[in-house]
Amino acid sequence: MSAPTTQRTTVTEREARQVAEAAREQDWHKPSFAKELFLGRFRLDLIHPHPLPDAESVRRGEEFLAKLRAFCESTVDSARIEREARIPDEVITGLKELGALGMKIDPKYGGLGLTQLYYNKALALAGSASPAIGALLSAHQSIGVPQPLKMFGTQEQKDAFLPRCARTDISAFLLTEPDVGSDPARLATTAVPDGDHYVLDGVKLWTTNGVVADLLVVMARVPKSEGHKGGITAFVVEATAEGITVENRNAFMGLRGIENGVTRFHQVRVPAANRIGPEGAGLKIALTTLNTGRLSLPAMCAGAGKWCLKIAREWAAEREQWGKPVALHEAVGSKISFIAATTFALEAVLDLSSQMADEDRNDIRIEAALAKLYGSEMAWLMADELVQIRGGRGYETAESLKARGERAVPAEQMLRDLRINRIFEGSTEIMHLLIAREAVDAHLSVAGDLIDPDKTLSDKAKAGANAGVFYAKWLPKLVAGPGQLPSSYGEFKREVDLSGHLRYVERHARKLARSTFYAMSRWQGRMETKQGFLGRIVDIGAELFAMSAACVRAERLRGEGEHGREAYQLADAFCRQSRIRVEELFGRLWANTDDIDGKVVKGVLGGAYTWLEEGVIDPSGDGPWIADATPGPSARTNERRPFGA
Numbered sequence: 001m002s003a004p005t006t007q008r009t010t011v012t013e014r015e016a017r018q019v020a021e022a023a024r025e026q027d028w029h030k031p032s033f034a035k036e037l038f039l040g041r042f043r044l045d046l047i048h049p050h051p052l053p054d055a056e057s058v059r060r061g062e063e064f065l066a067k068l069r070a071f072c073e074s075t076v077d078s079a080r081i082e083r084e085a086r087i088p089d090e091v092i093t094g095l096k097e098l099g100a101l102g103m104k105i106d107p108k109y110g111g112l113g114l115t116q117l118y119y120n121k122a123l124a125l126a127g128s129a130s131p132a133i134g135a136l137l138s139a140h141q142s143i144g145v146p147q148p149l150k151m152f153g154t155q156e157q158k159d160a161f162l163p164r165c166a167r168t169d170i171s172a173f174l175l176t177e178p179d180v181g182s183d184p185a186r187l188a189t190t191a192v193p194d195g196d197h198y199v200l201d202g203v204k205l206w207t208t209n210g211v212v213a214d215l216l217v218v219m220a221r222v223p224k225s226e227g228h229k230g231g232i233t234a235f236v237v238e239a240t241a242e243g244i245t246v247e248n249r250n251a252f253m254g255l256r257g258i259e260n261g262v263t264r265f266h267q268v269r270v271p272a273a274n275r276i277g278p279e280g281a282g283l284k285i286a287l288t289t290l291n292t293g294r295l296s297l298p299a300m301c302a303g304a305g306k307w308c309l310k311i312a313r314e315w316a317a318e319r320e321q322w323g324k325p326v327a328l329h330e331a332v333g334s335k336i337s338f339i340a341a342t343t344f345a346l347e348a349v350l351d352l353s354s355q356m357a358d359e360d361r362n363d364i365r366i367e368a369a370l371a372k373l374y375g376s377e378m379a380w381l382m383a384d385e386l387v388q389i390r391g392g393r394g395y396e397t398a399e400s401l402k403a404r405g406e407r408a409v410p411a412e413q414m415l416r417d418l419r420i421n422r423i424f425e426g427s428t429e430i431m432h433l434l435i436a437r438e439a440v441d442a443h444l445s446v447a448g449d450l451i452d453p454d455k456t457l458s459d460k461a462k463a464g465a466n467a468g469v470f471y472a473k474w475l476p477k478l479v480a481g482p483g484q485l486p487s488s489y490g491e492f493k494r495e496v497d498l499s500g501h502l503r504y505v506e507r508h509a510r511k512l513a514r515s516t517f518y519a520m521s522r523w524q525g526r527m528e529t530k531q532g533f534l535g536r537i538v539d540i541g542a543e544l545f546a547m548s549a550a551c552v553r554a555e556r557l558r559g560e561g562e563h564g565r566e567a568y569q570l571a572d573a574f575c576r577q578s579r580i581r582v583e584e585l586f587g588r589l590w591a592n593t594d595d596i597d598g599k600v601v602k603g604v605l606g607g608a609y610t611w612l613e614e615g616v617i618d619p620s621g622d623g624p625w626i627a628d629a630t631p632g633p634s635a636r637t638n639e640r641r642p643f644g645a
Contacts, residue, residue, distance in 0.1 A: 028441075033356075033548075034366035038439035038541050040478045040513025042506040044489070046362060047548060050556035051355040053117055061118030064103070068122055071098055072129035079398060081130050081257040082413060091133070092170075092643040100126070102166030104141045105150075109162035116292060117354040123296050124303030131417040132257030134300045136170070139208040142293035143286075143425070144171030145215045145236055152234075152277045152285050161215060161236060169214035170643070172239075174204040174263060175286060178629040182430045184219070184232060184283055188629065189265065191220035191235065193228050198235065198275070200243075200268040203629040211249045211259040212643055213239045218265070219282045231280025235270050239642075243268040245634035249641075254416030259641075262627075264634045290425060291365045292357045295350065297421050298375030302350050304418055305343035305379055308386040311409055312336050315390060326389070335385040341574035342378050344567070345546045348553035349374065366438050367545065373431040374542040376421035383415045432535040439541065440527075443520055446470040451525040471517075478514050483507035494558065496568040498551045501575035505544045508582060512540050515589055532594040540585045543578045550574050 028035065033046040053061075075094050081087055095101065103119050105111025114122065119141070127134025141147065146165045149157055165171055180186050189202025200220055210216070216237040224230030237244070248262040277285050316327030316336060326332045353367045387394035393401060394411040402408035422428050447470075449455045449463035482488040483506030492498040516537055520527055527534075554571035558564030603609055 028363055030361065030363040032363040032366055034370055034541065034545055035363070035438065035441075037509050037544055037548075038366075038512065038516070038537075039442055039474075040510040042481070042483070042502075042509045042548075044502065044548070044552075047352060047356075048552045048555070049559075050352065050552050051359050051361075052556075053115060053355060053358065057115045057118065057358075060112070061114055061121065064099075064112060064114060064118065065121060065125060067098055068100065068125055071095075072126060072133075076129045076133065078130045078410070079408065081132050082410070083399070085251065085256040086259075087130070087132055087136065087257045089643050092136075095133070095137070096167060099167070100137055101140060101168075101170065102146075103137070105146050105162055105166040109158065110166035111146075111162070115354075116295065116357040117351065120295055120299035120350060120354050123299040124306075127300035128303045128307050130257065131300065132255055134303075135255055135258050136209060138296035138300070139173065140165070140171050142296040143173040143217075143289060144209065144213075145169075145217055146171065147289045147293055148217055148234060148276050148285055149236070151288060152281075156273065157236065157276070165215065170209055170212055171215040171217065172207050172209035172213035173217045173286075174207050174210065175219045176206050177203060178205045178262075178627045182427065187219065187221050187232055188631075189218070189220040190631070191222050191233060191270070193222065193225065193272075194269070196272050197269045198222070198272060200235070200237070200265040200270055201631040202265050203247075203631070204263045204265075205627075205629075206250065206260055207246075207263050208258060208260045210239075210263050211246050211261040211639060211641055213259075214642065215239060216263075217276070218270075219286065220265075222279045229279045232282040233279045234276040234282040234285050236274045236276060237268065237270050239640065241268050241270070244640075245636060245638045246640040247634055247636040247638075249639045252420065254413070254419055261639060264636075266631070266633045291368055294368045294372040294425055295353055295357065297425060298346065298350050298353075298371040301375035301379035301418070301421060302343065302346040304414060305339065305346050305382050307414070308382045309336075309339050309343050311411065312339055312386055312389050315409075332389055335389055337573055338577060339382045339385060341570050341577055342382055344553075344570040345550040345574045345578075346375050346378060348549040348571075349546050352549045352552065366435060369426075369431055369435050369438075370538075370542045370545050372425065373428060373435065373538070374546055376418075376424075377428060380415075380418050380422060383411070383418050387411050387415055429531070429535070432538045433531065435538045435541070436534040439538065440516060440520070442470075443517070447520075451527075453525070475517070478510045478517075481506050481510055483510070492551055492555055494568055495565065496572045498554060498568060498571055498575070501547055501572070501579075502551055504575075504579060505547050508540070508586075509544055511586070512537065512544070515586070519589075530594070532592060532597075533589060536585045536589055540582055543582045543585070547575045547578050 031043070031046055033043055036043040036046070071094055076091055099112045100122070102109075102111030103114045103122055104116075105113065107113045123134050123138055126137055144165070145161055149161060153161075175184070177188055180188065189200065189204065191198040191200050198220075200218065202220065204210070204218070207213075207216075216239055218235045218237045219232055220235065222228060222230045222233045243266045245264045245266070246261045247264050250260045250262065252258065252260070313327075313336070316332055317325050319326045321329065327336055349371050353364055353371045356362045356364050356367065390409070390411050393406070393409070397412060398408035398410040426434060447463055447467040449459045450467065455463070483503040485503075488506070489499040489502040492502055519530065519533060523530055550571040554564070554567040557567040
């Protein structure tokens with residue numbers, strides 16, 4: 001008998017796009033440095049002088065960081081967490097007592113009320129002690145119950161749940177399903193109204209913290225009916241509610257202490273008072289929450305870069321080959337330079353985005369997404385380079401190194417742990433599309449109707465007129481700018497000259513905008529299918545943003561008299577490395593293998609190359625590619641394991 005398959009919700013590509021589009025924030029009420037960058041306008045004034053935290057938030061933040069560091073150094077045994085694949089109860093108890101569960105929660109609810117800047121510094125610190133702890137704290141506060149309630153909850157909900165989240169209760173966020181990832185239009189979990197309750201049925205996959213959580217944020221589809229708008233809706237759900245079963249604790253190649261599971265809901269009654277926002281607002285709530293929530297991942301990526309740099313420095317100075325330390329051999333030295341310069345840039349991007357989030361002057365939805373995308377990709381490369389620098393020892397486990405008498409350096413674990421960040425909270429491919437959509441928003445706002453097949457001739461004529469006015473003003477501004485004047489950005493010209501890098505950013509922001517406009521003119525409605533092109537456009541924008549942040553941070557440190565000379569050197573090195581990547585990406589906008597790749601893919605899927613697969617054995621087990629998620633009662637043992645139980 002064949003294995004059961006999931007009952008899939010089928011939607012058209014157009015329906016899926018409409019759901020995603022409806023969930024976006026449609027308007028831009030505040031300026032955005034990154035949005036302007038993609039439009040060819042280098043608004044350095046939006047990020048320079050570098051925004052600074054106030055003295056009181058610094059005092060409170062540094063005070064907590066000192067306590068957290070002391071706790072991690074004395075209590076957290078990263079090797080034990082890796083070995084036992086769980087965080088010990090006493091560690092969780094200690095984190096609760098420190099107030100780490102409530103870092104972002106207002107003090108009036110029992111939290112610490114840290115700024116985004118210091119919350120991220122704390123995550124970087126905790127994540128360096130154990131990536132599993134960083135993941136637990138981040139999932140709880142960045143996307144779990146506290147943040148959605150802070151932004152969209154009623155006062156009654158805040159009073160009921162935030163004090164619990166601040167000190168005792170761990171929360172989780174449940175959106176993904178066995179057959180639903182970044183395409184929420186097919187969300188199958190339902191929440192059927194029943195009097196003053198909703199009844200939840202469905203299965204959620206990859207529920208970070210779900211195995212140990214006390215409170216859940218659950219996304220479910222409310223059917224449209226009389227008195228109910230319906231749509232994807234967010235709920236706060238008690239994890240102990242009858243009908244909830246954690247059917248599996250998932251295990252991964254990295255983050256072995258993460259409490260991630262499969263959760264089934266069968267006839268789970270949730271009070272209507274626990275609904276967050278109106279019906280149909282669930283995806284908008286999730287995406288808005290992630291605007292700043294995404295900064296938690298680059299925080300831990302920046303922390304990983306710092307650790308990679310420390311190990312690379314210590315090891316490469318100790319290890320000798322052919323009469324000198326390996327660091328002094330160019331092949332290894334270039335890798336160390338890459339790690340040092342990139343770590344500086346990642347922290348620059350993170351601190352700048354975090355401080356802008358705290359000030360709330362700018363719209364940072366693109367900046368946060370770029371930070372997540374760039375941080376996750378570059379941290380993975382840095383860890384990979386560290387493993388290469390360490391050679392065979394980089395591939396060997398820390399436990400094995402220790403057993404034979406050497407320092408237990410978990411380089412291979414770092415590589416495994418970091419790999420998920422390119423998938424978590426929006427894969428690199430999805431982030432490319434998300435950022436690209438925001439980057440071309442101005443174009444679609446004025447000319448979108450021209451390429452929409454459902455629009456009338458009258459609509460298209462009106463759009464054509466609007467587009468003509470917009471482009472008549474915009475296009476001439478892409479021809480020349482401050483980047484062509486040798487004296488521009490002179491305040492960044494010190495012993496090391498960074499002004500040339502900022503002129504480069506200005507010129508190439510205009511080139512980026514021209515390239516985007518040309519592509520839209522060329523492909524029009526097919527633009528959205530050109531994912532390779534859009535990905536490169538976004539990657540160029542990410543490099544230009546990182547270069548800008550690195551230069552601004554270097555000037556800030558120089559002004560503060562803190563490592564200013566060294567900061568300028570690191571910023572210069574990073575910008576020179578980044579410029580090489582930018583030139584390559586621009587070249588690949590038009591010289592690439594996208595078309596032939598598409599033909600090969602069709603051949604692969606059509607079975608034209610199955611002969612190429614001969615001569616190997618597939619060790620995979622049996623079973624369906626996607627597990628059955630048909631609603632109904634659970635037949636599995638409940639794997640929920642609250643801490644301390």
